[in-house]
Amino acid sequence: QVQLVESGGGLVHPGGSLRLSCAASGSTFETYAMGWIRQAPGKEREFVAAIDWTNNKVAYGDALQGRFTISKDRAKNTIDLQMNRLKVEDAGLYYCAADPDGFGPWVETSDSWDYWGRGTQVTVAS
Numbered sequence: 001q002v003q004l005v006e007s008g009g010g011l012v013h014p015g016g017s018l019r020l021s022c023a024a025s026g027s028t029f030e031t032y033a034m035g036w037i038r039q040a041p042g043k044e045r046e047f048v049a050a051i052d053w054t055n056n057k058v059a060y061g062d063a064l065q066g067r068f069t070i071s072k073d074r075a076k077n078t079i080d081l082q083m084n085r086l087k088v089e090d091a092g093l094y095y096c097a098a099d100p101d102g103f104g105p106w107v108e109t110s111d112s113w114d115y116w117g118r119g120t121q122v123t124v125a126s
Contacts, residue, residue, distance in 0.1 A: 001026045002024070002025070002026040002027050002098055002114075002115040003024070003025045003026050003117075004022055004023070004024050004096040004097070004098060004115060004116065004117035005022065005023045005096075005117055005118075006020060006021070006022050006094065006095065006096045006117045006118065006119060006120035007020070007021050007022075007023070007120060008020040008021050008120060009094060009120030009121045009122045009123075010121075010122070010123070011123045011124075011125065012086055012122070012123070012124055013124070013125070013126060014086060014087060014088055014124055014125075014126060015085055015086065016086050016124075017082070017083060017084045017085075017086065018083045018086065018122060019080060019081070019082050019083070020036070020080065020081040020083070020094055020096075020120060020122075021078055021079070021080050021081075022034070022036075022078060022079040022080070022081075022096030022117060023076075023077065023078055024077045024078065024079065024096070024098065025077060027098075027100075029053045029077070029098065030053065030054055031053075031054075031100055031101075031102050032053045032098050032099060032100050032102065033050050033051070033052055033053065033098070033099045033101070033102055033103040033104075033107050034050065034051055034053055034072065034079045034096070034097070034098050034099075035047070035048070035049060035050035035051065035070070035079075035096075035097050035098075035099070035107055035113065036048040036049050036050075036070065036079075036081045036094055036095065036096060036097070037094075037095045037097050037110045037113065037116075038090075038092040038093065038094045038095065038122075039092050039093050039095070039119075040089070040091060040092035040093075041092070043092075044110070045095075045110040045111070046061060046092075046110060047061045047107070047108045047109070047110045048060070048061050048064060048068065048081065048094070049061065049064065049068055049069075049070035049081060050070065050103065050107040050108070051070045051071070051072050051079065051103075052102070052103035053072065053074070055103075057103045058070055059103075059107055059108060061108070067083065067084050067085050067086075068081060068082065068083050068084070069081070069082040069084075070082075079096060081094070083122075086122075086124045087124060088124050088125065089124075090122065090124050091122055091123050091124045091125070092121075092122060093119040093120070093121055093122075094119060094120050094121075094122055095116050095117055095118075095119045096116070096117040097113035097114075097115060097116050097117070098113065098114065098115040099112065099113045099114050099115075100114060101114075
């Protein structure tokens, strides 16, 4: 049973930084893509970033590359999301997600992921 547990959310001022972490368990994840999806109040889920568990392929949502960086630690089974120069519109519930079908164009579709954590809240406000 794949389990994903997010941490690291909180309140940050515009321009600030946060680092989210996802602890993954229940699989070796060798064929998986791992990623982050976010949802702001009243809006649909939005793809943030994805990473291939076995190689260095990464993908980012529109306009996020350069501010956000996804990384993995295979020894610790964690996936991190470093978020810099945060904007008010970056606020929302950030979910860690996993897809056993691997890394492909589908990872940028927020509904294609098979496993989800419960989310960690990110608030960006003055």
